[in-house]
Amino acid sequence: MSNKIRIRFVSQQKIAEVQPGATLLDAAAAAGVPVEGNCGGKGTCGKCKVRIVSGYGGEPSQAEVKHLGLKELEAGWVLACQCRPEKDMAVEVPVLTDAGRRKVRLQGGGPVVKPDPAVEKVYVRMEPPGLDDQGPDYERLLGGLEVTDSRVNLELLASLPRLLRDANFQVAATLVGGRLAAVERGDATGRKYGLAFDLGTTTVVGWLVDLDTGDTLAARAVTNPQNVYGADVISRIGHAGTHEGLRQLQQKILAACNEIIRCLLDEGRVAGDEIYEIVAVGNTTMSHLFLGIDPTFLATAPYVPAFAGRMELEARELGLDVMPAGRVVVLPNIAGYVGSDTVGVMLATDIGRRPGFCLAVDIGTNGEVVLAGRGRLLTCSTAAGPAFEGARIRHGMRAAAGAIEGVRIDGGEVGLEVIDDATPLGICGSGLLDAAAAMVQVGLISPTGRLLPPESLPEGVPPGLKERLRRGKDGTEFVLAQDGSVATGEDIVITQKDIRELQLAKAAIYAGIQVLLKELEVTPEEIDEILLAGAFGNYIKIDSALALGLLPAVAPGRIKAVGNAAGDGARMALISGTARAEASDLARRAGHVELSTWPDFQDEFVNAMYFPKQG
Numbered sequence: 371m372s373n374k375i376r377i378r379f380v381s382q383q384k385i386a387e388v389q390p391g392a393t394l395l396d397a398a399a400a401a402g403v404p405v406e407g408n409c410g411g412k413g414t415c416g417k418c419k420v421r422i423v424s425g426y427g428g429e430p431s432q433a434e435v436k437h438l439g440l441k442e443l444e445a446g447w448v449l450a451c452q453c454r455p456e457k458d459m460a461v462e463v464p465v466l467t468d469a470g471r472r473k474v475r476l477q478g479g480g481p482v483v484k485p486d487p488a489v490e491k492v493y494v495r496m497e498p499p500g501l502d503d504q505g506p507d508y509e510r511l512l513g514g515l516e517v518t519d520s521r522v523n524l525e526l527l528a529s530l531p532r533l534l535r536d537a538n539f540q541v542a543a544t545l546v547g548g549r550l551a552a553v554e555r556g557d558a559t560g561r562k563y564g565l566a567f568d569l570g571t572t573t574v575v576g577w578l579v580d581l582d583t584g585d586t587l588a589a590r591a592v593t594n595p596q597n598v599y600g601a602d603v604i605s606r607i608g609h610a611g612t613h614e615g616l617r618q619l620q621q622k623i624l625a626a627c628n629e630i631i632r633c634l635l636d637e638g639r640v641a642g643d644e645i646y647e648i649v650a651v652g653n654t655t656m657s658h659l660f661l662g663i664d665p666t667f668l669a670t671a672p673y674v675p676a677f678a679g680r681m682e683l684e685a686r687e688l689g690l691d692v693m694p695a696g697r698v699v700v701l702p703n704i705a706g707y708v709g710s711d712t713v714g715v716m717l718a719t720d721i722g723r724r725p726g727f728c729l730a731v732d733i734g735t736n737g738e739v740v741l742a743g744r745g746r747l748l749t750c751s752t753a754a755g756p757a758f759e760g761a762r763i764r765h766g767m768r769a770a771a772g773a774i775e776g777v778r779i780d781g782g783e784v785g786l787e788v789i790d791d792a793t794p795l796g797i798c799g800s801g802l803l804d805a806a807a808a809m810v811q812v813g814l815i816s817p818t819g820r821l822l823p824p825e826s827l828p829e830g831v832p833p834g835l836k837e838r839l840r841r842g843k844d845g846t847e848f849v850l851a852q853d854g855s856v857a858t859g860e861d862i863v864i865t866q867k868d869i870r871e872l873q874l875a876k877a878a879i880y881a882g883i884q885v886l887l888k889e890l891e892v893t894p895e896e897i898d899e900i901l902l903a904g905a906f907g908n909y910i911k912i913d914s915a916l917a918l919g920l921l922p923a924v925a926p927g928r929i930k931a932v933g934n935a936a937g938d939g940a941r942m943a944l945i946s947g948t949a950r951a952e953a954s955d956l957a958r959r960a961g962h963v964e965l966s967t968w969p970d971f972q973d974e975f976v977n978a979m980y981f982p983k984q985g
């Protein structure tokens with residue numbers, strides 16, 4: 371008799387059968403149910419909250435007592451990584467699907483590029499052989515094509531004799547980068563598709579593209595399932611240190627890509643065998659994990675990647691569910707922490723050709739900065755940490771339904787904007803930024819970042835705001851939403867520790883920007899444009915970012931959100947060989963500044979911790 375335990379995930383309608391001793395987080399991973407797991411199951415982040423609907427989860431662990439309030443514990447909330455069920459159980463996992471949808475919906479300039487794909491499909495009508503023409507099948511076909519890469523696709527060769535005869539010697543041949551990759555019966559030249567991927571640490575996005583027109587036919591995003599091994603690249607690199615860990619991480623990202631592929635093909639009514647090429651971008655760690663390359667040496671000085679150039683391989687080598695001989699292209703990286711996603715941003719924004727000085731900032735789980743001017747391109751990566759994705763923030767969450775994404779303080783009143791107008795569940799990065807900016811402006815937070823207790827507040831702070839301040843586990847905290855109006859039944863607060871995390875994140879980005887400006891001898895006033903790429907950059911309020919000193923103090927009109935520029939760059943490189951060559955050129959030209967060795971970086975960082983004086 372099996373002693374396995376059945377865990378039913380109610381909202382997702384999925385069931386996992388696990389061995390005794392497994393955690394709910396293990397069960398969720400087995401069932402393919404995404405659960406936030408920023409600390410990789412160590413019990414330190416408090417983000418893997420799930421609610422037990424039926425069954426008994428045992429006494430709360432120390433981590434649960436630390437991270438969950440009394441009301442949450444009473445309502446059956448547990449930390450999935452701490453709870454080891456002994457009997458069958460039904461569990462409710464908050465669904466965060468909207469986080470991906472928002473990333474897909476990002477409006478940027480979009481890829482504007484003339485189609486000039488590396489995939490060519492040619493209709494070939496051959497004379498059938500006869501006793502007076504005994505030429506071999508393969509060479510007969512090649513005679514009608516311009517093949518520049520003569521490597522043979524053995525599978526294709528094996529099927530060719532029968533296929534040619536079945537097709538009466540009238541076929542469509544597909545060349546990918548000059549290599550014969552596929553042969554189909556009849557004139558199938560009108561159907562030629564490719565995929566672009568943005569392999570984000572938190573979210574993976576894919577696009578189905580018609581290679582003839584350059585049109586995007588479908589887009590889909592999923593949570594990067596590697597998140598069960600930690601929210602940031604450092605935790606993932608740590609997990610990849612063993613052969614098994616690396617294999618697990620690669621399998622997770624490839625499974626996510628295949629899930630996206632399934633959905634895109636369905637929506638676009640395209641067959642997997644009609645996908646001839648895939649172009650992927652990601653940070654350097656994600657590129658390594660996607661290809662199954664050990665990223666261990668990225669984590670320690672001198673932070674050397676295993677590869678930097680453009681990588682090309684066949685889809686079958688990764689097990690992606692497209693045409694097996696289809697080509698997968700991973701765009702080049704620039705440095706250990708500046709990856710091909712930044713190359714995508716540079717390509718999509720055409721930053722190298724913009725007049726004056728242009729700064730591009732991509733704030734995701736990492737923060738990458740590019741400064742262009744005087745014919746130079748400089749990049750750096752800032753250790754912003756995942757605070758803007760909600761990690762390490764007491765009630766932080768990703769930008770999904772129920773996340774407070776905007777906060778307004780008007781007199782003594784606090785107004786909240788919640789994604790999808792849902793019952794508040796937590797606060798996402800843009801909400802945190804907004805709340806902190808408003809709190810700095812009304813004097814609840816000092817320029818040094820101290821969340822002031824009621825007795826230290828400056829004159830004139832309305833009583834309605836004073837009442838929201840209280841002493842909590844982590845010092846002073848400000849109540850944003852009260853328990854009655856919160857999905858978990860627990861107040862949503864902003865703590866002193868949250869403000870410190872925000873300061874660290876914004877200081878890292880601002881100091882990185884300062885270093886690049888100094889390196890190029892440019893003052894903040896001389897910046898002509900600041901382009902904000904990525905989901906966070908697109909949803910933040912520019913006034914709040916300026917009020918907190920996340921960005922240099924330029925006129926708000928010079929700051930512009932450019933959508934998912936990394937993904938746009940990947941699509942451009944898929945549609946156009948010229949754009950692809952340009953991506954390689956940009957990666958070669960871009961200089962990289964290693965912040966940890968820059969002499970004054972520490973001073974810049976400490977200075978950037980302060981919030982600018984208001985008014």
Ligand code: FES
Nearest residue numbers: 411413416418451
């Ligand atoms: S506390 Fe469970 S994954 Fe972090």
